[in-house]
Amino acid sequence: MAVAETKNTQLVADIPVTTGWTLAAREDAKARLAAAGLPGRRDEYWKYTRPDAMTAAEAPAGEFVDYGEAPVFSEVDRLKIVFVDGVYDAAQSDDLSLEGVTIERLEDAASADIHWAQDLYGTLETAGQTPVARPLATLNTASAKDGILLNVAGKVSKPISLVYHYASDTSDAMLHHVVKLAEGAEITVLENGPAAARFNTVMEVDVADRASFHHVRTQGRQHVRNSATHIFARTGEESQFRSFTMTVNGTLTRNEVVLDIQGDNALAHVAGVAAGDGNAPQGYHHDDTVFVTHDAVNCESRQVFKKVLRNGATGVFQGKILVKPDAQKTDGYQISQGLLLDDDSNFLAKPELEIYADDVACSHGSTVGAIDDEALFYLRSRGVPAADAQDLLVLAFLAEAIDEVADEAIRELLLTRLEAWLARRRA
Amino acid sequence: MLEIKNLHAELEDDGKKILKGVDLKLEPGKVHAIMGPNGSGKSTLSYVLSGRDGYEVTEGSATLDGEDILELEAEERAAAGLFLAFQYPVEIPGVGNMTFLRTAVNAQRKARGEEELSAADFLKVVRAKAKTLKIDGDMLKRPVNVGFSGGEKKRNEILQMAMLEPKMCILDETDSGLDVDAMKLVSEGVNALRDEGRSFLVITHYQRLLDHIKPDVVHIMAEGRIIKTGGPELALEVENNGYADLLAEMA
Ligand SMILES: Nc1ncnc2c1ncn2[C@@H]1O[C@H](COP(=O)(O)OP(=O)(O)OP(=O)(O)O)[C@@H](O)[C@H]1O
Ligand SMILES: [Mg+2]
Numbered sequence: 207m208a209v210a211e212t213k214n215t216q217l218v219a220d221i222p223v224t225t226g227w228t229l230a231a232r233e234d235a236k237a238r239l240a241a242a243g244l245p246g247r248r249d250e251y252w253k254y255t256r257p258d259a260m261t262a263a264e265a266p267a268g269e270f271v272d273y274g275e276a277p278v279f280s281e282v283d284r285l286k287i288v289f290v291d292g293v294y295d296a297a298q299s300d301d302l303s304l305e306g307v308t309i310e311r312l313e314d315a316a317s318a319d320i321h322w323a324q325d326l327y328g329t330l331e332t333a334g335q336t337p338v339a340r341p342l343a344t345l346n347t348a349s350a351k352d353g354i355l356l357n358v359a360g361k362v363s364k365p366i367s368l369v370y371h372y373a374s375d376t377s378d379a380m381l382h383h384v385v386k387l388a389e390g391a392e393i394t395v396l397e398n399g400p401a402a403a404r405f406n407t408v409m410e411v412d413v414a415d416r417a418s419f420h421h422v423r424t425q426g427r428q429h430v431r432n433s434a435t436h437i438f439a440r441t442g443e444e445s446q447f448r449s450f451t452m453t454v455n456g457t458l459t460r461n462e463v464v465l466d467i468q469g470d471n472a473l474a475h476v477a478g479v480a481a482g483d484g485n486a487p488q489g490y491h492h493d494d495t496v497f498v499t500h501d502a503v504n505c506e507s508r509q510v511f512k513k514v515l516r517n518g519a520t521g522v523f524q525g526k527i528l529v530k531p532d533a534q535k536t537d538g539y540q541i542s543q544g545l546l547l548d549d550d551s552n553f554l555a556k557p558e559l560e561i562y563a564d565d566v567a568c569s570h571g572s573t574v575g576a577i578d579d580e581a582l583f584y585l586r587s588r589g590v591p592a593a594d595a596q597d598l599l600v601l602a603f604l605a606e607a608i609d610e611v612a613d614e615a616i617r618e619l620l621l622t623r624l625e626a627w628l629a630r631r632r633a
Numbered sequence: 634m635l636e637i638k639n640l641h642a643e644l645e646d647d648g649k650k651i652l653k654g655v656d657l658k659l660e661p662g663k664v665h666a667i668m669g670p671n672g673s674g675k676s677t678l679s680y681v682l683s684g685r686d687g688y689e690v691t692e693g694s695a696t697l698d699g700e701d702i703l704e705l706e707a708e709e710r711a712a713a714g715l716f717l718a719f720q721y722p723v724e725i726p727g728v729g730n731m732t733f734l735r736t737a738v739n740a741q742r743k744a745r746g747e748e749e750l751s752a753a754d755f756l757k758v759v760r761a762k763a764k765t766l767k768i769d770g771d772m773l774k775r776p777v778n779v780g781f782s783g784g785e786k787k788r789n790e791i792l793q794m795a796m797l798e799p800k801m802c803i804l805d806e807t808d809s810g811l812d813v814d815a816m817k818l819v820s821e822g823v824n825a826l827r828d829e830g831r832s833f834l835v836i837t838h839y840q841r842l843l844d845h846i847k848p849d850v851v852h853i854m855a856e857g858r859i860i861k862t863g864g865p866e867l868a869l870e871v872e873n874n875g876y877a878d879l880l881a882e883m884a
Contacts, residue, residue, distance in 0.1 A: 579686070584723040584777075587683050588737035588793060589711035589744065598736065602727025602776075 216244050216261045219348035224313065227321045231328030235348035238332070242339050251338050254522040254554045255493040259432035259458050260342055260406065265378035268403025269430035269487055271455070275626065277369065278398050278424050278619055284367035285309075287354060291372065291402050292379020294352055298371070306360035307393060312353040312382060323355045323384045330410040330438035334464035338497065343436040343462070346408040350382035353408075358391040358417075365420075370399035372428060377402040383409040387417035389442075394420040394613075400428035407435045415442035415469055421449040422616055424623065425456060429486040432458040443469030443502075450611045451478040452620050454627045457488040462495045467533075470503045477510040477610035479620075481627050484518030484551065493522035494542075500533035500563075509540040512607040514600050515551035516631065526558040529566050538568035545603045546576055547596075597628045634832040635659040635682075635801050640693035642681045651677045653857035654693070659801070662829040666843055666868060667836045669854035670876050675836045676720050678854070679805045683717040684710050697801055711737075712744035716799035718790040720806045720836075725777040730789070733777045734759060738796055762795045766822055783810030791822040802826070803834045808842040820845030840872040853879055 219236045221229075245257040259266050287309070288298035294311050302309040315321055328347040334340060356366060368383070379402035387393060391414065413419045419441075425433065433456060441447050453459050463476050476498070482490035498507045513521035523542035544553025555572040577599055585595035601624065608624075611617045635657070642652040651674045659665050667675055681688050682695055684707030695703050702710050725733065739749040750758075763773060766788045778786050787807050794802055804823070808816055823833065823846050835846060843851075843865065851867040852859045855876065860883045861867065871879070 578725075580723045581725045583685050583707060584719070584725065585733070585737070586707035587685075587711055587717055587719075588733075588797065589708050589741035590736055591708050591740060591744075592706065594736070594740065595708075598728055598732075599725070602725065605727045 215263055217263055217345065219345055221348055222351045224316050226316045226318050227324045228316050228327055232348045234332070235328055235344045238335070239341055239344045239348060242341050242344070244341050244345065251495070251524070254524070254556075255458070255460055255491060257342070259404065260434045260460070265376060265404035266432060267375045267430070268372070268377065268428060269375065270372050270400050270428045273427070273626070273630070278623055279367050279396050282365060282367065282396070282616065282619070284365045284396065286367045286369055288369045288371060289352070289379070289381065291374055291377035292352065292370075292381055292405070295371070304362060304364070304366070306358065306362040306391070307366070308357045309366070310355045312355055313351055315355055322357055322386065326384050326386060326410050326412055327382070330412065330440060331408055331436070333440070333466065334436070334438040334497075340436060340462060340464070342406060342434045343408050343438070346380055346382055346406050346436070350380040350406075350408065353382040353384070355383070356385045356393065356395070358385065358387045358393045361392040362394070365394035365396045367396040367398075370397070370401040370405070372400040372402060375403055378404045380406045381408075383407070385409065385411045385419065387411075387413050387419055389414045390416045392418040394422070397421075397423040400426070401431060401433060403431060405431065405433035405435075407433075409437045411437065411439040411447070413439060413441040413445045413447055416444045417442065418446040419448070420612065422611060422613075423449075423451045424620070425451065425453040425459060426623070427455060429455050429457070430488050431456045434460045434462070436462045436464065438464045440466040440468050441472050441474060443471060445469060445472045447472070447474040448610070448612065449476050452623070453478070453480045453492055454482075454623065455486065456490065456492065457486070458491050460493040460495065463497070465498045465507070467498070467500050467502050467505045467507065470505065472502060472505045474498065474505070475508040475510075475610055477508070477607045478512075479604050479607045479624070480513040480521055481624060482513065482515045482519030482521060483631055484516065484520070490515075490519040491522070492520070494525070496525040498527050498538070500527070500529045500536045500538065502533055504535040505533070506537040507539070508610070509542070510607045510610055511542045512545070512604045513543070513553060514545045514547065514603065515553060516547035518550040520552045520554070523555040523557070523572065525556075525570070526560065527568055527570065529561040529563050529568065531562040533563045534565045536563060536566040536568065538566065540570035541606070542572045543603070544574040545600065546574065593632050597625070600628060601625070634661045635695070635697055635834070637695045638693050640678075640681070640695060641691045642677065642688045643691060645687050645689050651857055652681065655854075655857070655859055657852065657859060659832045659834060661832055663849045664827070664833040664835060664846060665850045665852060666848040667834065667852045667854050668838065668868060668871050673854045674857040675854055676805055679717050679803045679836065682803065683707060683715060708740070709744070711797070711799070712741045714800035716794050716797055716802045718787075718794060718802070718804045718807050720809070722778050722786040722790055724779045726779050728777050730775055730777050731759065731773045734793065734796055737793065741797060759796065763792055765825075766792050766795075766818055768792055784812060784815045787811055788815060788819060791819050795822060795826060798826070800831050801834070802831065803836070805836045806838065807835075808837055808839060816842065817845065840868050843868050855880055855883060
């Protein structure tokens, strides 16, 4: 195996024993990875983020922090599916039955010879490898033992909530989810939990015409965690795709979203809030890497990413909008902003537009700044204590991204978490 | 109420001296006006009193009911009853005007050991006060001062003052940018707050405002000091003759 031979300090793609219908995709992924290799520091796509922790043979140890808060989506009426260190836990999970969707574990389903997910597993991931390679996702396609397969036929009444618990400081987890939405189907997928010491996830989402996919995810509760996530989605006519991520902890987080808008009159929003404190035991480095391709007429895409950083934390944004020649009437918007609470922190952004159609409205902007002293004084002059005033301004800065979460109750839950995070960091 | 003695202040950045010995004493219930040429230090005085960063007091004192306010944080001065209506109110994107007002009112109540106002009670009071200032529901919902016209910003300052009920109100050119009707509205808002226990320091360039808000005392400030103090007639004199004579007297 080429991968193993070149660098034995690096992870090697390792195909699980029970593979069934996934075998072809896994072997293909293994071959692709052998050809492309794992990401290294010199890769242009990894210019601002070091992939070492994700590619090392052994997962660096993790460290979980318990604030005594209830998990973020505890009060949401949902169907809960629990993974502990990346392994499905039936005892803590709800019964996997819900109207409008069939739910299966990848590991259970994999023993079959044929499966509906066969056309998707590794397929969207493969498509997302051009023009930029994403080898960590390829590694995942080859090696992930478990994950969830959702075949969504109708409007699903409550969210599927994937909860990632944490048991061992050295857990090295890989999950591969596949979500297929039939025409007109609707589902919300939630993800939360400390996950694992090292966590590599892929979610492939196929959104058919007039279907609607909502995704809200939080990444927190673990200061020392290295994770790389990928979402690959293709969307049909008049479909909706919305994904929001809030990240408040993590030594390294790289969240990649690769969206291929293939049907006309569709809408796709990707947003994120990252709140980072570099004083965590091994610091905070957060990277959002987004690639949106418009290949259809009259579609709207939005990318809204905000990061508030302190004590030497680093935030990265690499975002691209690619508008293909026939994607007329495209409305593409992208904003990435960093709010630095001190001089030690960093926000690095690489926004890109590549447009081959002539009748489009695309805009992008990226800013980095500090708390506005004038606004801070104005608030204080009205009696608001300095710390409260600062928190208020931080939340105001993040608001545009949080407003991307359509569900008000969930938005409130996220705000409560952020407020608690801010409160814990007061001098 | 407010007593300022020989106050000297300079810019922290470059040591530029702006206030060069200000003396001022306001009795409770009185309205004092300060007039003076551009750049004479009127806004700086209001900022130094309200606790803005960037100035260093090198000499003198300022007390509110005997308490040294220069030692206090800006928010503590506010809780002690000092209020500044800004010459240039600040825009705060992302913070709703209503949230801002409620946060401010409750922060001050908390600082004084009083109960916070319930959302319902607060809403009732705000609506009533906003109405008299012709501030509509939309302006209350929008982010603080963002996209407000000059006059709307000034009316919003007075709304904040009405909600916070401070005892020492400093109004820095609240009349600038106001049309004739808004000037009346704002003046009525101020006059409604006039009270035996409350004093006003009104900074203005024009007699017009003082027709509506009648001052007890008028001060002329120039080059960082009060160079003359008199009755309401002093404002009329400035209106008619400008500052040339007064400045000549000083030299
Ligand atoms: N932050 C600053 N940096 C540099 N100069 C300053 C600063 N603040 C005040 N000054 C200067 O101090 C002087 C007094 O300014 P101030 O704003 O107090 O005047 P003012 O009396 O309020 O004038 P106006 O009537 O035009 O409002 C001016 O010369 C001004 O340029
Ligand atoms: Mg001024």
